Amino acid sequence: MAVRPVRIYGDPVLRRKAAEVERFDDALRALIADLRETMRAYQGVGLAANQVGVLERVLVVDVPIDDAGRARYALVNPRLDRRSGTETGEEGCLSIPGIFEEVRRSRQVRVRARDEQGAPLEFVAEGYLARAIQHEVDHLDGVLFVDRLSSLKRQFLRRALEQLAAGELPEAQPPPAEASGSEGGAR
Ligand code: NI
Secondary structure, eight states: OOOOOOOOTTOGGGGSOOBOOOOOSHHHHHHHHHHHHHHHHTTOSEEEGGGGTOOBSEEEEEEEOSSSOEEEEEEEEEEEEEEEEEEEEEEBOTTSTTOOEEEEEEEEEEEEEEOTTSOEEEEEEEHHHHHHHHHHHHHHTTOOGGGGSOHHHHHHHHHHHHHHHTTOOOOOOOOOSSOOSGGGOBO
16 A cells, blocks of 8 residues: 555646546555545545546545544445535645635435445435535546636636646635634545
């Protein structure tokens, strides 16, 4: 297992669509182990393979769901459907350090995927878990959370994003409007 460097905004791999996984082999399981270790090292709540430069439809999430527990999944070839409701909540991204914004997502989604052995997996996710999974599935399609902001908000962030793409850290952003509890984690 190894921590892999997380690709930062401006890296073209973050804009590419990842390919379906066809072989559920040791290489896939090693990738998943690395994604988990990298997510932990960066203290993220989710990570998609694109973010470590691998264009395969694989993601991991590790999300607090209540006071007691966490939801941890490795999802291969995930598909989302039966969306219901909408909810706005704060998001960040390990590939877009320093930027946190409110994003509108479906409140509930059905998730169908394969696990790391290739077995089918199906569950309904809601709230923060649904948000994290939608954020990661977006990554697999080359979509970033800043794409889902209003054009006004994107305009406001333009300079910070240009700095990231140029390999600089953005100037400190104003603190998020609603100070983050558990919702502030980056993915
Ligand atoms: Ni992200």
